[in-house]
Amino acid sequence: MCFLWEKIKGYYKNLKIQQKLTFSHLIIVLIPMLVIGVFFYTSLYDMIVSNTIRSEQERAAETAPLVEDAVKEIIDVHRSLRSSEFYKELTSGEYLDDLKGLSYGTEAEQFRQDVLKFSSMESISAVRIYVDLDESELPFTAGRKYSTLQPLDNIRSTHWYGIFQGSPAMANLLCPSFYLGHYEIENYGNLAYVTRDSINNNGEYIPCYIVTYFSDSYFTKLLQDNITSTENVAYLVNSRDNLVATSNSFLYGTYPFSSDEIRENIMSSNNFITKTVLEKKVYAGFYRIKNTDWYMVAVMPVDPIMKKSTRIICNFLLIYIAFLLIAFVIASGLSHSMTRRLSLVVNQMAKVRFEPPVELKDADSQDEIGELIDTYNYMSRKIQQLMDDQAKAAENLRIAEFDSLQSQINPHFLYNTMDMINWLAQQGKSDEVTEVVRRLSRFYRLTLSRKQELTTIADEAEHVSIYIELQNMRFNNSIDFIMDIPDYLMEYSIPKLIFQPLAENSIIHGIMEKEEKTGSIVLTGWMEDEDIVLLLSDDGVGIDPDILSKFLDGTLHNPQSKGTNIAVYNTHRRLQILYGERYGLSFSSAKGEGTEVQIRIPAILP
Known part of the structure; x- marks a missing residue:
């Protein structure tokens, strides 16, 4: 054993420095990874299963x-609705001699309005009152499917009516789809909440049922939105084992639980438990829904979890192997980069025995070996390089900032225009659709057709004119646009997208904030010394002084004007970056009277 160890040590000592460094780097990486891998491998499966179950349990x-x-x-x-004046008067138990007269009173009208309001809610589809009277005796255009009052004959054959008939003490019932009749499902909804009352009609008590209909699709969406995998299923059942809603009909049939099993498991555990359903092992969680006889069941099969765990472990091994290969390449590269330059220094120094020293080539790195080769020359070149790089970086930063501000085109105008085109198309207004598309095409052709950052005042004026025309199509020609720019200014240069953000601000936060939603925008200009001054004004609601003072310094944080304020600020910054600090935008505004924005640019011809 000692002989073998001494042989290994001797072999290691005779290795080249590059090989020694490569092996040392690999050992430093390999040993901790092996220890961590062995330590966690045995418990990784349990960790994945526990995490998956906990995640599904939290969602459920x-x-x-x-x-x-x-x-x-x-x-x-x-x-x-039951506590409304109309319904209380209808079911008060007092003698009711004129149902139609009651139904045309102010309380009945309020009741109808409440029914319409509640029926428009996402969770409720309809509200109906069934009374044991002939259709001719009922008001509210009786007998029609949209009438609030319905004859009892419409629901006599339903399962829920039979339950009430067989249970005289029952006052209300939450009905799954199975309890409802075809007429109800087709016209109102496939779930319902029913309450039984009575009416004293000419001394005779007749049954009266108020029914609030809703759809299982509403609950299906709630279940589907909280399922983390297509392999899992969640469903609602009532105490009679009737399905209320499910996230997946096929999987509900695959993993059924009876109400007796559900009640037993709710009492035994509040967490997911392991069950065997139809010879398939699953994790299941059970929850009682308050104020109902419903139960929610969340089922997660074991097989997909095991496959997921295996896949994660395999991925972990592949990543580990790839990491080792990358570590080997990096270690070899680092070792070679050091030993290659060190060999150059050694060989050059060895020549000193036979000839005068010769200056080495400049080093290509800044480590200790590089400093040994040519510190002074390297430092001189580096200083010059840093100065050149700094100047170039400053210029690149200025260009990049301008291009970044130029590219920030708010897309909501395009979205609104597309919505308008869609609406016109649905109305069959093909000529208007053609006109909108033609103008929108011209609008973006002026914006995007050329790569240059500058255009002419004439093209920019046409661009904003098209924008206001499109907005007028959207807002029913409520904006008057007057342009009075002298012809001799039209061929001067101006950056793209200067007028449009300002016009947008005038429309959205000026004119459209007015009560009458109408107003005017005026665009004019003149020459002032060697500058061009362009003025865009509107008769909108104006800008608060506090907001106005921060409009162009980038410190305004107003959620109601965030989008347009960014566009206006970007426009101002682009002008300053391109031409200097003395150019850009300036605002003046009077609350309730309007706003003026002055654009100052140098007079430059293309």
């Missing part, structure tokens, strides 16, 4: 309250 625990809130919202609406 978040979903149950969402379902409870949705049910509570439906029941609250139902109770609100």
Whole structure:
């Protein structure tokens, strides 16, 4: 053993420095990784399984309250309608001799409005009252599917009506789809909350049912949004084993649980537990939905989790091997970079025995060996290089900042225009669609067709004219645009996208903030010494002095004007970067009267 060790040591001592460094780097990387890999490999599977179960359990625990809130919202609406003056008067138990007369009073009108309001909610599809009277005796255009009052004959064949008939003490019922009739499902919704009351009509008590309909699609979406994998399923069932909603109909049939099993497991555990369903091992969680006889079941099969764990372990091994290969390449490269230059120094110094020293070539690095080769020459060249690089970097930074500001085109104008085109197309207004597309094409051709950062005032004026025309198509020609720029200024140069952000600010936060939603924008200009001054004014609501003082310094943080303020600030900065600090924008505004923005640029011909 000692002989073998001495042989290994002798072999290592005779290796080249590059090989020694490569081996040492690999050992430094390899040993910790091997220790960590061996230590965690045995527990990695359990960690993945536990993390997956915990994640699904948290999602399921978040979903149950969402379902409870949705049910509570439906029941609250139902109770609100039952507590209305019209319904209380209808079911008060007092003698009711004129149902139609009651139904045309102010309380009935308010009740109808409440029904319409609640029926427009996402969670509720319809509200109906079924009364055991002939259709001719009912008001509210009785018998039609959109009438609030319906004859009882429409639901006599339903399962829920049979349940009420067989349970005289039952006052209300939360109905799954199975309980409802074809007429109800087709016209109103496939789930319902029902309350039984009665009406004293001419001394005879007749049954009355108020029904709030809703759809299982609302609950299906809640379940689907909180499922982390297509292999998992969550579903709602009631105490009679009737399905209410499910995230996946096929998987619900694959992993069914009876209400007795659900109640037993709810009592035994609040966490996911291991179950065997149809010879398949799963993790399942069970939750009781408050104010209902519903239960939520979340099922997660074991097989996909095992496959996921295996896949992660394999990926870990592949990454580990790739990491070793990369470490070997890096270690070899680093070792070679040091030993190669060191060999050059040794060989050159060996020549001193036979001839005068010869200056080495400049070093290509800044480590100790490089400093040994030619410190002074290297430092001189480095200083000059840094100075050149600094000047070049400053110029590149100025150009990059200008290009960055130039490229910040707010896309919401395009989105709004596309929405308008879609609306016109749906209305069959093909001529208007053609005109909008033609103008929008010209608008972006002026913006994007050329790579140069400058254009002419004429093209920029046409660009903003098209923008206001498109906005007028959107806002029903509520904006008057007057342009009075002298012809001799039209051929002077100006950066692209100067007028449009200012016009947008005038429209969105000036004219459209007015009560009448109409106004005017005026664009004019003149020559002042060797500068061109362009003035864009509007008769909008104006700008608060506090906001105005921060409009161009980049410190304004106003959520209501964030988009346009950034565009205006970028426009100002672009002009200053391109021409200097004395150029750019200046604002003046009077609250309630309008705003003027002055654009100052140097007079430069293309």
